Structure formats: C-alpha cells, structure tokens
Amino acid sequence: MGIISLKHTDxxxxxxxxxxxxxxxxxxxxxxxDSMIDLNEAEYEDFCKKQDIPNIYSSSEDxxxxxxxxxxxxxxxxxxxxxAYDNAVVLREEIGSTTLSYIQLAVYAMxxxxxxxxxxxxxxxVRDNIVAFWGIVDDSIDDEHVRSIIKLGKRxxxxxxxxxxxxxxxxxxxxxxxxxxxxxxxxxxxxxKRMAHINYLIEEDDLNYKELVGEIEALLL
Amino acid sequence: xxxxxxxxxxxxxxxxxxKEHRFTLKCIPYSNSVQQVESLKYNIVPNYFLCRTxxxxxxxxxxxxCDKEHNVFSVDVWGNLKTGLSEKIEMRTSYEADIYKYQTExxxxxxxLKKYSEELKKGxxxxxxxxDILKKAIFYMHRLYEDYTYESGITEITxxxxxxxxxxxxxxxxxxxxxxxxxxxxRIPCRYVTGMMLGEGYSHAWIExxxxxxxxxxxxxxxxxxxxxxxxxxxxxxxxxxMINQGxxxxxxxxxxxxxxxxxxVEEIK
Amino acid sequence: xxTKNLCIYSDSVNELLARYGVKFGIxxxxxxxxxxxxxxxxxxxxxxxEFAYIERGLKQRxxxxxxxxxxxxxxxxxxxxxxxxxxxxxxxxxxxAQCEGVSPPRGIxxxxxxxxxxxxxxxxxxxxEDNLRIPxxxxxxxxxxxxxxxxxxxxxxxxxxxxxxxxxxLLRKTFDYVNTEGHTVILTxxxxxxxxxxxxxxxxxxxxxxxxxxxxxxxxxxxxxxDFSGKKERxxxxxxxxxDEYLDPMNFKEESLIGIPxxxxxxxxxxxxxxxAPGNGVADDKGIYYFVxxxxxxxxxxxxxxxxxxxxxxxxxxxxxxxxMHFDDLVIKDVAEAGxxxxxxxxxxxxxxxxxxxxxxxxxxxxxxxxxxxxxxDIDIMEHGEFVPRKADLRAFVLMAEEPMVWKSGLTRFxxxxxxxxxNSSQGGGFKDxxxxxx
Numbered sequence: 001m002g003i004i005s006l007k008h009t010d011x012x013x014x015x016x017x018x019x020x021x022x023x024x025x026x027x028x029x030x031x032x033x034d035s036m037i038d039l040n041e042a043e044y045e046d047f048c049k050k051q052d053i054p055n056i057y058s059s060s061e062d063x064x065x066x067x068x069x070x071x072x073x074x075x076x077x078x079x080x081x082x083x084a085y086d087n088a089v090v091l092r093e094e095i096g097s098t099t100l101s102y103i104q105l106a107v108y109a110m111x112x113x114x115x116x117x118x119x120x121x122x123x124x125x126v127r128d129n130i131v132a133f134w135g136i137v138d139d140s141i142d143d144e145h146v147r148s149i150i151k152l153g154k155r156x157x158x159x160x161x162x163x164x165x166x167x168x169x170x171x172x173x174x175x176x177x178x179x180x181x182x183x184x185x186x187x188x189x190x191x192x193k194r195m196a197h198i199n200y201l202i203e204e205d206d207l208n209y210k211e212l213v214g215e216i217e218a219l220l221l
Numbered sequence: 222x223x224x225x226x227x228x229x230x231x232x233x234x235x236x237x238x239x240k241e242h243r244f245t246l247k248c249i250p251y252s253n254s255v256q257q258v259e260s261l262k263y264n265i266v267p268n269y270f271l272c273r274t275x276x277x278x279x280x281x282x283x284x285x286x287c288d289k290e291h292n293v294f295s296v297d298v299w300g301n302l303k304t305g306l307s308e309k310i311e312m313r314t315s316y317e318a319d320i321y322k323y324q325t326e327x328x329x330x331x332x333x334l335k336k337y338s339e340e341l342k343k344g345x346x347x348x349x350x351x352x353d354i355l356k357k358a359i360f361y362m363h364r365l366y367e368d369y370t371y372e373s374g375i376t377e378i379t380x381x382x383x384x385x386x387x388x389x390x391x392x393x394x395x396x397x398x399x400x401x402x403x404x405x406x407x408r409i410p411c412r413y414v415t416g417m418m419l420g421e422g423y424s425h426a427w428i429e430x431x432x433x434x435x436x437x438x439x440x441x442x443x444x445x446x447x448x449x450x451x452x453x454x455x456x457x458x459x460x461x462x463x464m465i466n467q468g469x470x471x472x473x474x475x476x477x478x479x480x481x482x483x484x485x486x487v488e489e490i491k
Numbered sequence: 492x493x494t495k496n497l498c499i500y501s502d503s504v505n506e507l508l509a510r511y512g513v514k515f516g517i518x519x520x521x522x523x524x525x526x527x528x529x530x531x532x533x534x535x536x537x538x539x540x541e542f543a544y545i546e547r548g549l550k551q552r553x554x555x556x557x558x559x560x561x562x563x564x565x566x567x568x569x570x571x572x573x574x575x576x577x578x579x580x581x582x583x584x585x586x587x588a589q590c591e592g593v594s595p596p597r598g599i600x601x602x603x604x605x606x607x608x609x610x611x612x613x614x615x616x617x618x619x620e621d622n623l624r625i626p627x628x629x630x631x632x633x634x635x636x637x638x639x640x641x642x643x644x645x646x647x648x649x650x651x652x653x654x655x656x657x658x659x660x661l662l663r664k665t666f667d668y669v670n671t672e673g674h675t676v677i678l679t680x681x682x683x684x685x686x687x688x689x690x691x692x693x694x695x696x697x698x699x700x701x702x703x704x705x706x707x708x709x710x711x712x713x714x715x716x717x718d719f720s721g722k723k724e725r726x727x728x729x730x731x732x733x734x735d736e737y738l739d740p741m742n743f744k745e746e747s748l749i750g751i752p753x754x755x756x757x758x759x760x761x762x763x764x765x766x767x768a769p770g771n772g773v774a775d776d777k778g779i780y781y782f783v784x785x786x787x788x789x790x791x792x793x794x795x796x797x798x799x800x801x802x803x804x805x806x807x808x809x810x811x812x813x814x815x816m817h818f819d820d821l822v823i824k825d826v827a828e829a830g831x832x833x834x835x836x837x838x839x840x841x842x843x844x845x846x847x848x849x850x851x852x853x854x855x856x857x858x859x860x861x862x863x864x865x866x867x868x869d870i871d872i873m874e875h876g877e878f879v880p881r882k883a884d885l886r887a888f889v890l891m892a893e894e895p896m897v898w899k900s901g902l903t904r905f906x907x908x909x910x911x912x913x914x915n916s917s918q919g920g921g922f923k924d925x926x927x928x929x930x
Contacts, residue, residue: 243709243741243752243753244741245741245742245753245756269710270710270711272711272712272756274756274759274760276589277588277589277590277591277592277593278588278591282756284741284753284756286709286710286752286753314566315571316566316567316570316571319567319570319577319581320581320588320591322577322581323578323581323582458588462588467741467745469740469741469745469752471705471752
C-alpha cells in the first residue's frame with residue numbers, strides 16, 4: 001500500500017460522493033422530467049423538499065434548466081459535477097490519467113447537453129461516463145485503499161440520497177449492506193456505534209428517514 | 222580587552238493561542254578574531270524540536286518548532302565572553318566581501334540618499350586628498366551622526382534606508398542601513414551586524430566594512446569605532462539576514478497579534 | 492512525406508488530448524481558465540546525425556553551467572579571473588546569497604534544464620535561452636506521441652524514430668541519483684498553476700507523490716511527508732515546481748504560503764535533494780547567457796559546440812554604441828522578464844518610443860541585452876487543412892544524473908500568428924512533437 005496524505009484521502013472520498021450524487025440525481029431527474037411532462041407539473045417542489053435544497057425555481061421548465069445546468073446554483077447537477085472534477089483533477093497520479101479521463105468526458109458531455117435542444121439525450125452520456133468511471137476504478141486502480149475510499153464515498157452518498165428520497169426499504173437495505181462491507185476496507189476511522197445504529201434503524205417498523213440521514217452524515221470521524 | 226557577562230531575554234505574547242509555530246533564531250554569539258565565547262547557555266520554551274545550523278553568512282542559528290497551542294514564546298541566552306581581542310576581523314575567504322558590495326531592497330538609495338551621497342563625497346574630497354576607505358567611512362559616520370536624530374518609535378523594522386533618511390529620525394537599524402547604503406553607492410563592501418552593547422538594555426545594530434583583508438566594525442548610532450563594548454551576534458546584507466527571531470504559523474495564527482519584549486543586560490566582569 | 496497518414500487524424504488526436512485533460516492554466520481578468528494547448532500534427536523532424544550534434548552541444552553546455560553555479564556559490568574563480576563582471580552575478584535576479592557555501596547532493600545544480608534553440612534559414616542552430624529554474628513542457632510531446640501512435644501505427648512503422656516516452660524513466664533516474672534515502676515527491680503550488688497538468692502527469696508517470704507544501708514537514712533536520720493517519724515518512728527528493736523565492740518562508744520570502752518552513756535548512760545539511768537546486772537561476776539570467784560560451788571555454792577548455800545568437804551587452808561601451816547605431820536590426824530583451832514578456836523589436840517601435848528606449852538603455856545598461864534577429868527557418872503547420880509556414884523554436888530537455896542525458900525529443904512551440912516570433916503557450920502558441928530519427 002502506498003502512502004496517501006490526509007488531503008488525498010479527503011479528495012478521494014468526495015470524488016466518490018460527488019460522482020454518485022451526479023449519477024443518482026441525474027437518474028432521479030430523468031424520472032421527474034418524464035412525469036412533469038403531462039402528469040404532475042409541480043413535482044419538482046416535492047423533489048426539492050426531499051433533497052433539502054431551496055426551491056428557487058419558478059416552473060418545471062425553469063427547474064429542468066437550472067437544476068441541471070446553472071453553474072451559479074450550488075445545488076445544480078453541473079455544480080456537483082464540477083466538484084467531482086475539482087476533486088478528480090488533483091488525483092491524477094493516484095487514480096491514473098485513464099480513470100480521470102472519464103470524469104473529464106462527463107464534464108464535456110455536460111457542457112454539450114447544456115447547449116442541446118434535447119438535453120436528456122446528451123445527459124445520458126454524462127451518466128454513461130460516470131458508469132465507465134466506476135468501472136475503470138474497479139478495473140485499473142490496484143491500490144485497494146484508494147479504490148475503497150472512492151467506493152465508500154459512493155456508498156455513503158447513495159444511502160444518503162436514497163434515505164432523503166424515501167426510497168423503498170428493500171432498496172435502501174441493499175445499499176446499507178454494501179456500505180457495511182466496504183467501510184472496514186478503507187482504513188478510515190468511523191463511528192462503529194453509528195454504523196450499528198444505522199443497521200438497527202433500517203429494521204425498524206416505522207422507518208425514520210430523517211434520523212437515518214443524520215446518522216449517515218455523521219458516520220465518518 | 223574586556224570580559225563581559227550577558228543575558229538576552231526575548232518574550233513574545235500572542236493575543237490568541239498560536240500553534241504549529243516554526244521559528245529560526247539568530248541569537249548566539251560565536252567566537253572569532255575579536256571575541257571569544259567562554260560559556261554559553263540557552264533556553265527556548267516551548268519547543269518540540271530544536272536544531273543547530275549555520276546560515277550562509279556563517280551565523281549560528283537555531284531552528285525548531287512548537288506544534289502545540291501556546292500564548293507565550295520565550296528565548297533566553299546567557300554567557301560570558303572576552304571582547305576586543307583584536308581591532309579587525311579576519312576574512313574567512315578572499316571573496317567573502319563580494320556580496321556585500323550590492324544594495325538590497327532595504328538599502329537601495331532613492332533621490333534623497335543620492336543627493337546626500339554627492340554632498341558627502343564633496344565634503345570628503347575637500348578635507349582629504351587621498352582615498353582611504355576607513356577614513357571615508359568614519360567621515361560619513363560623523364556626518365550622519367550630526368545630520369540624523371536618534372528617536373525610537375518613529376521608524377519600523379521594515380523601513381528602508383531611503384525612507385528612514387527622509388524622515389530624518391530613527392534608531393540603530395536606520396543609522397546602519399543608511400550608512401550601508403552610502404558606502405555601497407561607492408562599491409565599498411559593508412555589512413549589517415546585530416548584537417548587544419555594554420550599558421544598553423536592548424539589542425543593538427552597527428556595521429562592518431571591508432578594508433583590505435579585514436572587516437572593521439563601526440557603530441554609527443554612537444559615532445564610534447567598535448572596540449570591546451560590543452558583543453557580536455549575527456551579520457548579513459541587511460537586517461533581514463540577521464533577524465534575531467523569525468517565526469511563522471502554519472494554518473492558524475497568522476492573524477495573531479504579538480507583543481515582543483526584549484531585555485538585554487551586558488555587564489563587565491572585573 | 493513522413494506524415495501524410497498522420498495528418499488526417501488531427502482532430503482525433505486533439506480530441507484525445509482534451510479527453511486526457513492536456514491543458515495549461517491561464518489567468519484572464521483575474522479568473523483562472525484551463526486552456527487546451529493546440530497540437531499540430533506535423534512533427535519537427537531532426538535527423539540522427541543532426542541531433543547527435545545538438546546533443547553534444549547541450550551536454551557540454553549543461554556541464555559548464557553546472558560548474559559555473561558551483562563556482563559562484565563557492566570559490567568564485569570565474570569572477571576573480573575576470574571572465575564575468577561580478578555585477579552580472581550578484582545583481583542578477585537569479586543569484587541568492589542564501590546559497591553561498593551550500594553544496595547540493597552529488598554536486599548537481601541543474602537536474603532538469605530546458606534549453607531553447609532556434610534554427611536559422613541556413614540550417615545553423617542557435618541557443619536562445621537556458622531555462623534552469625523550473626522549465627516545463629516535456630509532458631506535452633510525451634503524451635502527444637502516445638496518442639499519435641494510437642491513431643496511426645503505420646506512420647511509426649514506416650519511420651524509424653527514437654521513442655520519447657522514456658522521459659519518465661530519465662526523470663526517475665535523475666531523482667534516484669540524488670536521493671538521500673526517502674520518498675520522491677513532486678511539489679506543486681496547486682491546480683491553479685499554469686503547468687498543473689504537467690505536475691500531475693509527471694507524478695503519475697514517474698510514480699512520485701504529488702504534494703503541496705502543507706503535506707510536508709520538517710523535524711530534526713529531516714523532511715517528512717505526513718500520511719492520512721499522521722505517520723511520518725522520510726522524503727529524500729523534492730522535485731519542486733515552485734520558485735526559489737516561495738520555497739521556504741524561513742529562508743526566502745517570508746510571506747510565502749505555499750512553501751515549507753525550514754526545508755532549506757534540511758537541504759543545507761544534505762538531508763534532502765531539491766530539484767532543481769535553489770539559486771541555479773544565477774546561470775540562466777539573460778545577462779549571463781552572453782557569457783556561456785566563455786564559460787565553456789573557461790571550465791572545460793573547449794570551444795562551444797552550439798552557438799549563441801549574436802548578442803550585445805550595452806554594459807560594454809563598445810556594444811552600447813553598436814546597439815544604438817543598429818537599433819532597428821536588433822531585438823532588445825529586458826533581463827528581468829520571462830515568458831515572452833519584455834522583448835522588443837527595434838524596428839517595431841515608433842520613433843518617440845525608440846528614443847526614450849535608447850535613453851533607458853543608456854541609463855540602465857545592465858538591464859538589457861540586444862540580439863541580432865535570427866532569420867528563423869519556418870516550419871509548416873496545418874491550418875484549415877492547408878500547410879502554412881510559421882516561426883517555431885525547440886525546447887530541448889537535458890537531465891543530469893551521473894552524466895548529462897539529452898532527451899531524444901523536445902517541445903517544438905510555434906506561433907500561430909504569421910507575423911509573430913513569440914511562441915510561448917501563454918501568448919497563444921501551439922506545440923508539435925519533435926521527432927529524432929533513429930537512423
């Protein structure tokens with residue numbers, strides 16, 4: 001195992017989190033985008049509430065545009081992708097140029113989607129590149145430590161997002177199980193007590209999503 | 222020749238706790254042809270590690286760190302020396318003086334000093350027929366002593382020679398920088414010296430100029446040739462090369478206000 | 492033609508360069524932008540024989556420059572033997588008094604040098620500038636070659652050339668030779684530096700750790716890298732891509748936030764190698780450039796293999812008169828400026844500006860050098876599918892381990908503007924691969 005600085009550990013973790021945030025919010029966005037066409041125009045309001053982001057959007061169209069592409073909106077997908085890129089670009093020697101290139105490609109695809117008349121088609125490329133990024137992380141990063149930290153970030157972010165969106169227990173449970181398997185392989189320090197509590201919460205009859213989000217956010221020390 | 226006992230005390234109080242403090246101290250007198258250190262002790266608190274080194278001007282330095290939070294940092298150095306063993310300091314190498322011919326950021330003359338230099342040159346020519354480096358330096362020193370006023374609290378440590386001269390008042394650092402600027406305008410190698418002086422409660426500064434293969438020390442603040450009342454600590458191109466205490470704080474602490482207190486006692490041992 | 496097959500892939504290669512983030516940073520109106528470095532597919536081709544001659548000249552030059560720096564910070568023979576006037580040394584921007592008497596590990600000051608050359612119309616190569624401080628640019632042809640080979644394997648089957656992707660190996664050799672027992676790190680000022688891509692790419696290619704100043708710490712005369720768990724690992728080599736002044740707030744610029752306090756004290760004691768050695772800028776000052784052929788003669792007893800561009804020093808009365816008389820034929824350079832700034836073509840100045848410039852030279856002769864304008868041999872570039880000639884230079888890289896090693900390639904930079912002689916990337920130039928034929 002090579003030596004990794006605290007800063008790089010942090011950047012690997014957030015690279016994992018932001019890449020996941022972009023991927024899953026894009027997926028959720030695509031679903032909402034569809035139903036907002038003719039079913040429920042105001043669905044984005046509920047989306048913002050659950051995501052705990054301010055609803056600054058004036059209409060479903062405004063939401064579709066700004067939530068995806070407004071760089072000045074700190075909660076937009078493009079802002080999150082920029083954060084993923086900011087963490088990735090300083091990790092070239094840790095993750096490799098090839099791995100880094102998929103984040104770079106996602107950025108290019110995002111910029112292209114922004115200019116497109118049919119953004120959803122182009123946004124698919126953003127998702128494709130992130131999936132490829134995760135694939136290459138598994139395939140080409142030999143250092144287990146490095147790999148695990150990225151994946152831990154991804155897992156934590158996913159549980160967090162799923163809990164916020166009140167996903168089905170079964171889906172959430174699956175993700176928490178994966179998180180349990182990953183966390184000890186990172187060498188990072190976390191609260192075993194909170195991890196146990198998360199495992200308890202998911203089994204409770206009355207699933208307390210809010211508490212779950214709180215616990216997951218405070219898991220790492 | 223004299224035997225002197227000295228005690229140097231530096232205390233820095235920070236208004237907010239600082240940590241990850243890195244420091245370099247040039248506060249240790251060393252033996253050469255004019256002075257001989259008989260005993261020397263120092264105490265630096267707090268510290269995490271301390272290392273001894275010599276800088277490129279051959280000054281004894283101590284560097285180190287203290288990572289833990291602290292509000293006070295203190296340095297004590299004490300010991301005995303024989304001073305005035307010779308009138309001149311031998312050069313270590315034949316080229317040692319080269320770098321001291323050139324002005325630095327702090328000694329670089331402006332219009333005022335250039336004018337003053339012309340005036341002094343004329344004055345010297347009127348009085349002396351022959352060029353003599355030492356005579357000239359002493360002549361300039363006398364004139365500066367007459368034309369410049371000692372007053373503390375007017376200039377700061379970052380004040381340049383030109384600025385200090387324009388103000389017309391200053392302390393030993395300013396006297397030294399101005400005289401250095403004047404001599405270097407004529408490519409006379411000279412350097413800044415920090416140290417202590419008998420009967421003076423604070424650290425002191427003067428200059429050394431190169432004449433032939435020797436350095437000769439003169440003290441423009443007191444208008445005299447240094448003999449056995451001065452204890453020499455460090456030399457450099459200007460005050461910056463021989464700052465007694467230099468510190469930085471990594472991360473936090475850069476905004477901390479500090480109050481620095483220095484007290485020096487130098488007494489003759491009879 | 493060597494490259495017909497290659498040129499059709501221009502767009503693909505530039506796309507791949509974008510994919511791998513081959514960029515340089517630039518500040519415009521105080522905000523940071525990443526820009527792609529335009530790559531032109533037509534390589535500069537140098538024959539094996541011609542390159543052998545260049546290599547001989549570069550090795551000689553680097554040996555002499557290294558001896559010069561050592562001499563300046565120790566015995567100063569070259570000054571006392573009156574080969575170089577002392578004010579060119581001590582009043583130059585690259586001289587650092589803090590380096591007096593300090594000896595770097597294995598006596599090497601110029602581990603990585605980027606020497607800029609141009610070829611005149613008659614085929615003569617001239618040295619334009621020695622960059623000894625933190626020369627950059629090797630990563631660009633290195634990665635471009637890799638991508639070109641992917642696009643057109645046939646081109647590289649048909650042409651026999653030296654593989655330039657060994658740069659990382661040469662660099663590693665350079666690091667290992669001076670290592671004082673410990674890890675190798677590349678010290679970057681951060682991602683907002685113009686050459687950040689290169690820092691990170693070279694770290695990846697050499698297996699070094701890319702760090703910033705806060706990740707290194709000094710303790711008990713040694714330098715350490717602190718890992719995420721707080722464990723300290725000894726560092727033996729720092730390939731630092733930050734300038735001398737910002738390296739150590741305790742020994743150089745106090746206000747430096749990117750430096751490492753006391754790293755210079757560790758270096759002084761021989762416990763870490765700094766690449767390149769602090770203070771080596773004393774030898775790449777534009778004023779010192781004039782004296783390099785004399786230096787070669789003085790230290791090595793040889794005639795310089797590679798010529799300087801004909802240069803005049805207004806410092807010498809005779810040269811000053813020449814400069815004032817032939818002002819229109821000369822290019823004047825301010826010795827304190829770099830990166831293509833502070834360069835003035837005599838014939839391009841208006842009369843009034845010309846006269847005041849002449850006065851300035853008279854007042855501050857030490858500040859300027861003047862050179863004959865070399866009639867560059869133009870190189871073709873592709874523009875909208877057509878070949879057009881442009882000015883170009885060549886930055887050759889010389890690395891020093893036990894012996895100097897010349898990288899069998901180089902960064903060819905060209906000016907995209909047909910009238911310009913300025914090829915710097917910061918001023919909108921592009922780059923080419925440099926092929927050295929192997930037979």
